Amino acid sequence: MSSYAEFYRRSIEDRDGFWREQAALIDWQTPPQTICDYSKPPFVKWFAGGTTNLCHNAVDRHVATRGDQPALIAISTETDTEQVYTFRQLQAEVQRMAAALLSLGVGKGDRVLIYMPMIAEAAFAMLACARIGAIHSVVFGGFASGSLASRIEDAEPKVIVSADAGSRGGKAVAYKPLLDEAIRLSKHKPPAVLLADRGLVPMDLVAGRDHLWAALREQHLNAQVPCEWVDATHTSYTLYTSGTTGKPKGVQRDTGGYAVALAASMKHIFDGRAGETYFSTSDIGWVVGHSYIIYGPLIAGMATIMYEGLPTRPDGGIWWQLVEKYKVTVMFSAPTAVRVLKKQDPAFLSKYDLSSLRALFLAGEPLDEPTAQWISGSLGKPIIDNYWQTETGWPILTICNGVEKAPSKFGSPGKAVYGYNVKLLDDQTGEELTSANQKGVLAIEGPLPPGCLQTVWRDDARYVNTYWSSVPNKMVYSTFDWAIRDEDGYYFILGRTDDVINVAGHRLGTREIEEAIASHPNIAEVAVVGVADQLKGQVAMAFAVLKDASPLEDPQALLKLEGEVMKIVDGSLGAVARPARVRFVSLLPKTRSGKLLRRAVQAVCEGRDPGDLTTMEDPAALQQIRDLVKV
Ligand code: ATP
Numbered sequence: 001m002s003s004y005a006e007f008y009r010r011s012i013e014d015r016d017g018f019w020r021e022q023a024a025l026i027d028w029q030t031p032p033q034t035i036c037d038y039s040k041p042p043f044v045k046w047f048a049g050g051t052t053n054l055c056h057n058a059v060d061r062h063v064a065t066r067g068d069q070p071a072l073i074a075i076s077t078e079t080d081t082e083q084v085y086t087f088r089q090l091q092a093e094v095q096r097m098a099a100a101l102l103s104l105g106v107g108k109g110d111r112v113l114i115y116m117p118m119i120a121e122a123a124f125a126m127l128a129c130a131r132i133g134a135i136h137s138v139v140f141g142g143f144a145s146g147s148l149a150s151r152i153e154d155a156e157p158k159v160i161v162s163a164d165a166g167s168r169g170g171k172a173v174a175y176k177p178l179l180d181e182a183i184r185l186s187k188h189k190p191p192a193v194l195l196a197d198r199g200l201v202p203m204d205l206v207a208g209r210d211h212l213w214a215a216l217r218e219q220h221l222n223a224q225v226p227c228e229w230v231d232a233t234h235t236s237y238t239l240y241t242s243g244t245t246g247k248p249k250g251v252q253r254d255t256g257g258y259a260v261a262l263a264a265s266m267k268h269i270f271d272g273r274a275g276e277t278y279f280s281t282s283d284i285g286w287v288v289g290h291s292y293i294i295y296g297p298l299i300a301g302m303a304t305i306m307y308e309g310l311p312t313r314p315d316g317g318i319w320w321q322l323v324e325k326y327k328v329t330v331m332f333s334a335p336t337a338v339r340v341l342k343k344q345d346p347a348f349l350s351k352y353d354l355s356s357l358r359a360l361f362l363a364g365e366p367l368d369e370p371t372a373q374w375i376s377g378s379l380g381k382p383i384i385d386n387y388w389q390t391e392t393g394w395p396i397l398t399i400c401n402g403v404e405k406a407p408s409k410f411g412s413p414g415k416a417v418y419g420y421n422v423k424l425l426d427d428q429t430g431e432e433l434t435s436a437n438q439k440g441v442l443a444i445e446g447p448l449p450p451g452c453l454q455t456v457w458r459d460d461a462r463y464v465n466t467y468w469s470s471v472p473n474k475m476v477y478s479t480f481d482w483a484i485r486d487e488d489g490y491y492f493i494l495g496r497t498d499d500v501i502n503v504a505g506h507r508l509g510t511r512e513i514e515e516a517i518a519s520h521p522n523i524a525e526v527a528v529v530g531v532a533d534q535l536k537g538q539v540a541m542a543f544a545v546l547k548d549a550s551p552l553e554d555p556q557a558l559l560k561l562e563g564e565v566m567k568i569v570d571g572s573l574g575a576v577a578r579p580a581r582v583r584f585v586s587l588l589p590k591t592r593s594g595k596l597l598r599r600a601v602q603a604v605c606e607g608r609d610p611g612d613l614t615t616m617e618d619p620a621a622l623q624q625i626r627d628l629v630k631v
C-alpha cells in the first residue's frame with residue numbers, strides 16, 4: 001500500500017488517533033477533552049473542552065521564534081504601495097485594531113462585519129476579531145448595497161469595518177456610499193462603523209456612528225490586548241457561499257477544528273514551510289481568502305501576500321514578478337484567473353526567476369484541460385487542482401503532496417483527502433457506487449472532518465435539510481456535485497447535480513458537454529444548460545464565447561461554427577449529447593467569484609424568473625442570452 005493510501009485509511013479508521021496527532025500542530029491553552037463528539041449527528045464537535053485562539057496560532061506564537069520575519073506582505077498595484085509587516089509588527093497592528101473594536105463595544109461572540117478592499121487593515125480586522133473572540137463576517141468588497149444589506153441583517157453586527165474605497169484598474173471604487181445605502185436598507189443598524197481612510201474618495205461621516213481607524217489607532221498605539229481563550233467549538237466566523245445555485249448559504253465555522261484542519265493542510269497538502277512565502281490570488285471575501293490568504297499560511301509561520309490589483313496591470317507579468325521578488329514557494333489561484341493570463345503574452349512567464357515556486361494550486365471551478373495544459377507547459381511546475389467548498393473550508397479532493405508525491409491526471413482534482421469519508425452515491429436510490437467509472441453524487445459520510453461548517457448560521461434546520469437530507473435512504477453530506485471515480489481512485493467532477501440533464505432517458509453532466517465543445521479551436525469558454533423539451537424531457541443548449549470574435553457579425557459563419565461544434569459533440573459523446581442549439585455571445589454570466597451561473601441561463605432559456613442574482617458580476621451577459629432566446 002502506498003504511503004498516502006495508508007495515511008488516508010488511518011484518518012478514517014483511527015479517526016481520533018489521527019486527529020489527536022494533527023491537533024498537536026497548533027497551540028492549545030488547555031488540551032481538548034475529547035477529539036470527536038458525534039453523539040448528535042449530523043452535528044459534530046471537534047476538540048471540545050480544548051481552549052485555543054486563532055489569532056494566537058496565526059500571529060503571537062510566531063513572535064518569539066520568528067518575530068522579525070515577514071508575516072503579511074500587502075501589495076497594491078492600484079495605489080502603487082507595498083508594505084511588509086513582520087510577525088511582531090502584525091501583532092502590534094492587530095492589538096491596536098482589537099483595542100479599537102473593544103472600545104466600540106465589541107465583545108466575545110459579537111459579530112463584526114468586514115466590508116473591505118484587499119488592504120492590510122482587512123487582515124488586521126479579521127485577526128483582531130479572532131483575538132477577542134468576536135465573530136467576523138467578511139463580505140466581498142465587490143458587492144453592492146442590496147447584497148451587503150441582506151448580509152448585515154443576517155449577521156446583526158455591532159461594528160462594520162470598511163474603507164473609503166477600493167480600486168480597480170486604477171480607478172477608485174467608492175465603498176462608503178454603498179455601505180451607507182446598505183445600512184439604510186437593512187433592518188439592523190450597526191451602532192458603529194470603523195473606516196480606513198485611504199484618501200481615495202472623500203467620505204461623509206455620520207456623527208456618533210462613524211469612526212476613523214487612523215484616529216483610533218493613534219489612541220491605542222501601545223495597546224496590549226491578550227488573546228481570549230475560547231472553546232474549540234466557539235464560532236470564529238460566518239461566510240456566505242458564492243450563490244451559484246441559488247440564495248447564498250451562511251456557513252458557520254468553529255475555532256479549534258478549523259485551526260487544526262488548516263495547520264494539517266499546510267503540511268500535508270500545500271507542503272508550505274515556516275519562513276517561506278505563500279501567494280494566494282483570491283480575495284478575503286471568499287473562503288480561499290479566509291483559509292489560504294489569512295489563517296492557513298500564518299498558522300504555518302509563512303509570510304502571506306495580500307494583493308490588490310488585476311493580474312494584468314501594470315502588465316501580465318506582475319504575479320510572476322512577485323513570485324521572484326518574494327521567493328514564493330506555494331501559489332494558489334483559480335482557473336478563471338489563469339484563463340485571463342492565457343490571453344497575455346506568454347513571454348511574461350519566462351521573464352522572471354520562478355525557481356522558488358514548488359507548485360501552483362487551482363480551485364473553485366472545473367479546471368479544463370486546455371487551461372491546465374497551457375499553464376503547466378508555460379510554468380513547468382506541478383499544477384494541483386483541488387476541489388472543495390465554502391462549507392468545508394479546505395480541500396476535499398486533491399493530491400496530498402506533503403504526504404506522497406503522486407502524479408496528477410488532467411481533468412481530475414485527485415483523490416479523497418484524508419479525513420473525508422468520500423462516497424459516490426446513486427442519487428435515486430442512495431446506494432453506494434463501488435465500481436470504477438460510475439456516475440454519482442459526491443457525498444461525505446459523517447462526521448465531517450475538522451474545519452468544515454458547524455451549521456448554517458442561526459438555522460440548524462436548514463443545515464440538516466439542505467445538506468444531509470438530499471440523498472434518499474441515507475443521512476450523508478451531499479456536495480451537490482456529480483462525479484465519477486476511476487480505477488486508481490481519482491475523481492472527475494462532472495458538474496453540479498442541478499446541472500445533470502436528462503435527454504430522452506440519458507443522464508449527462510453539462511461539464512462533459514462543455515469539455516467537448518471547448519476542444520474546438522475557436523472556443524474560449526462555454527456554458528451548457530438543460531432546457532425543458534416536450535419530446536425529449538430536456539435538451540442541451542450551449543452558449544459559447546469565441547476566441548476570435550470576428551464571426552459574431554456574420555450569421556453564415558456562425559451557422560457553420562454551430563455545425564462544427566455539434567459534430568465535435570457527436571464524435572466525443574454521441575448524438576444524445578448534441579446541443580439543440582449552440583449560440584454565440586461575447587461574455588457569460590458569472591458570479592463575482594468567477595463561476596458560471598448556469599441556473600440563471602437555464603431559467604432565461606425556459607422563460608422563468610432567474611431568482612437571486614445579487615452575486616452576478618455583469619448583468620449584460622444574461623441580457624445577451626435573453627435577447628438570443630427571445631427570437
Ligand atoms: P452556492 O453553494 O451558493 O450555490 P458555490 O457552490 O459556487 O455557490 P462555493 O462554495 O464558492 O459556492 O463553491 C464550491 C463549488 O465550486 C463546488 O461545490 C463545486 O461545484 C465547485 N468547485 C470548486 N472547486 C472545484 C474544482 N477543483 N473542480 C470542479 N469544481 C469545483
Ligand code: MG
Binds near residue numbers: 241245389
Ligand atoms: Mg455550493
